[in-house]
Amino acid sequence: MAKGLHRLSLERPIYECEDRIVELEGRTTSIDEQEELRRLRRDVVEMKKRIFRELSPWETVEVARHPDRPKTSDYLSLVFDEFVELHGDRSFGDDRAMLTGFAKLDQYKVLVVGHQKGKTLAERQACHFGCAHPEGYRKSMGKMRLAAKFGLPVICLIDTPGAYPGIGAEERGQSLVIADSMFLMATLPVPIVCVVIGEGGSGGALGIGLGDKIAVLEHAYYSVISPEGCAGILWKSADYKAEAAKSLRFRSKDLVEFDVIDSVIEEPLGGAHRDPRQMAVRLKTFLVRTLRELVAKPTNELLATRYTKFRQMGQVLERSPEGLKPSKP
Amino acid sequence: MARGDIKTTSDPDNGDKWPPIAAFSQTAHTTDSESSDTVKKPVSEETAKLKRPARASGKKRGVPEGLWQMCQGCQATIFRKEAEQLLNVCPQCGYHWYVSAADRITQLLDAGTFEEWNAHLEPTDPLGFIDKKPYADRLKAEQKRTGLRDAALTGTGMIRARRVAVGVTDSAFIMGSMGSVVGERLARLIERATLEKLPLIIISASGGGARMHEGILSLMQMAKVSAALALYSRSGGLYISVITNPTMGGVAASFASLGDLIFAEPRALIGFAGPRTIKATIRVELPKGFQTSEFLLEHGFIDRIVDRKDLKSEIARVIDYCRG
Numbered sequence: 001m002a003k004g005l006h007r008l009s010l011e012r013p014i015y016e017c018e019d020r021i022v023e024l025e026g027r028t029t030s031i032d033e034q035e036e037l038r039r040l041r042r043d044v045v046e047m048k049k050r051i052f053r054e055l056s057p058w059e060t061v062e063v064a065r066h067p068d069r070p071k072t073s074d075y076l077s078l079v080f081d082e083f084v085e086l087h088g089d090r091s092f093g094d095d096r097a098m099l100t101g102f103a104k105l106d107q108y109k110v111l112v113v114g115h116q117k118g119k120t121l122a123e124r125q126a127c128h129f130g131c132a133h134p135e136g137y138r139k140s141m142g143k144m145r146l147a148a149k150f151g152l153p154v155i156c157l158i159d160t161p162g163a164y165p166g167i168g169a170e171e172r173g174q175s176l177v178i179a180d181s182m183f184l185m186a187t188l189p190v191p192i193v194c195v196v197i198g199e200g201g202s203g204g205a206l207g208i209g210l211g212d213k214i215a216v217l218e219h220a221y222y223s224v225i226s227p228e229g230c231a232g233i234l235w236k237s238a239d240y241k242a243e244a245a246k247s248l249r250f251r252s253k254d255l256v257e258f259d260v261i262d263s264v265i266e267e268p269l270g271g272a273h274r275d276p277r278q279m280a281v282r283l284k285t286f287l288v289r290t291l292r293e294l295v296a297k298p299t300n301e302l303l304a305t306r307y308t309k310f311r312q313m314g315q316v317l318e319r320s321p322e323g324l325k326p327s328k329p
Numbered sequence: 330m331a332r333g334d335i336k337t338t339s340d341p342d343n344g345d346k347w348p349p350i351a352a353f354s355q356t357a358h359t360t361d362s363e364s365s366d367t368v369k370k371p372v373s374e375e376t377a378k379l380k381r382p383a384r385a386s387g388k389k390r391g392v393p394e395g396l397w398q399m400c401q402g403c404q405a406t407i408f409r410k411e412a413e414q415l416l417n418v419c420p421q422c423g424y425h426w427y428v429s430a431a432d433r434i435t436q437l438l439d440a441g442t443f444e445e446w447n448a449h450l451e452p453t454d455p456l457g458f459i460d461k462k463p464y465a466d467r468l469k470a471e472q473k474r475t476g477l478r479d480a481a482l483t484g485t486g487m488i489r490a491r492r493v494a495v496g497v498t499d500s501a502f503i504m505g506s507m508g509s510v511v512g513e514r515l516a517r518l519i520e521r522a523t524l525e526k527l528p529l530i531i532i533s534a535s536g537g538g539a540r541m542h543e544g545i546l547s548l549m550q551m552a553k554v555s556a557a558l559a560l561y562s563r564s565g566g567l568y569i570s571v572i573t574n575p576t577m578g579g580v581a582a583s584f585a586s587l588g589d590l591i592f593a594e595p596r597a598l599i600g601f602a603g604p605r606t607i608k609a610t611i612r613v614e615l616p617k618g619f620q621t622s623e624f625l626l627e628h629g630f631i632d633r634i635v636d637r638k639d640l641k642s643e644i645a646r647v648i649d650y651c652r653g
Binding site: 163166167169170171173174175176178179182183184186187202203206207209210222223224225229230233234235243244247248249250254255258260306307310311313314315316317318319320324326327 | 613
């Protein structure tokens, strides 16, 4: 139960409690200790509920970045029945930070596109910690065109701190590929479902984030800029990341409030990393339900709805003789 | 240029008429004046005379406000009027200086043909964002300082008698960053250009990318404007993107990169991640000329580098190829 190699400081009371439970369970106990065990088992549930209900914005970022949090590769084996990986952008290389391939989901054949962060240090480095290069977005665009040609719905799993900032990335057109990818996805004639499973970092996330339904896992975040980046620019020091995290309003409940996502997928008690299987079941349920709804729609209607969905995002005021009032396009 | 005229060309007109430039040059002066004195360029007799009274009066160090400006390209101190006559291009090194959105429209369109669209849209503070000061206060201060309501102007006008839809972002307003108003004005511009079958020109000067202060809503403007451009393109519309100094982040990664034709002004800073971010990530010195227009041209991402003085005729010329 209390395995967890990586323990966040916010989880410490939970782990302490669970360690004690394990200790008590492992030996014949006195009546007092049995009473304690019962109490602890009850308390630990309450404690998890409370801690995860009251996560601060910065703590949410920590949970979203938890090393044990299920990644795209975990969901590929837990949610989908089969995965046929397709490599390469046919132009420069095969970006390991972007996984693409055919997959089966219930009765649906789909194309999956997802950021990949890697598990071991070597994998993480090969994936640049989930930061895709231009060839990653070229790869995803190429496979999406393929999906469109053969009528396969596209599922995008978003989990990136941001698109890679480096010399090669700039030389190969990082900004251009992100723009191009949104341009392509805006009119791609198949259903697109996007789920932010961990970090939704800025343009790197949005680069595979334009779809018919957008969902966010409960403790994931989706932001215009990383809290560290924001703190560095506006506070001139990354030490203010917690303040920046608070100001940016990027948690799932904020995203609902601002009308930029369709659904929040609830995480198991204590976060997705405590029970990846349960998380996968919930994700699968969401995906199947959403696909059922989307594949039934005629393409024209699908694309019109997709356009309107993004067209309505934003908040502006309209000046008129009566004064300023909120405007909707 | 007669040097004797210097004292009579003066502050009142640039103070009132061109608030963005005045504000911009002021900051440039205070930071640059010391170094230009000591190192960069031998100072002429007249320049030296002009400077002394200003320093003696104990107010600002450096030259009288707004008359001279240090060129960021060659570090020479340039007589502003001279640069203004060249559309704010340095007469010595050809470096393209800041141009306000309003001036840009004057430079680009036939005189008196601009009609602004959606000027009535105003920014708000959806997040209640606070950094060192509240975003609501920052907006008011920027509006007062620049005379703009937000970082983009959009509308229609004529380029050598060709009607076009035109959008311009202004880097003086919160780094020209795109929040909801910029996104909404551009989306409406693109939709109207689609309906009226107008060629579309967007000139970007947005070092700030997507505006942090409006959070996720700013990020979504990238999707919104890109989606509008996708429909415009499907309808057969011609979009010419003109990238100017500086254009970074979410603006570079959306509409600025989506032109059927992409022009850039010489030596503009253009890129996705800021040079400081890249340096901090990879911990190596960045190559010289990294993320400039010339760098992008070399790597195949822009069609032409166009001098400011030629921009109008170049745009008119390519419109005729595509729509003539």
